[in-house]
Amino acid sequence: MPTYHYRxxxxxxxxTERQSFDDDPITVCPECGQEQVRKIYSAVPIEFKGSGFYRTDGASKSKSE
Structure with a gap:
């Protein structure tokens, strides 16, 4: 289940709250009770692992080049 960040x-x-994809977003603040809660979106870090991601990992060059 994914974790979502709210403010x-x-x-x-x-x-933060763990919710299923089918759950409705939270709209009521658990602290003050107001209906002012919004989901916070942030960038997801990407990590490239394995071969094929570097210039030296590409296809071998032919001798005619």
Whole structure:
């Protein structure tokens, strides 16, 4: 199950919640009770592992080049 990061616009309370893809987003703040919660989106880090990601890992050059 993915973890989502939320923040309340009213009291600025930050929290994370594990939810299924089928669950509705949280809209009510557990701290102040206001309906001001928004999901926070952030960049996902990408890590390239294995061969094929470097210039030297490409196809071998022919002798005519």
């Amino acid at each position: 309340c616009k009213n009291c600025e309370y930050d929290f």
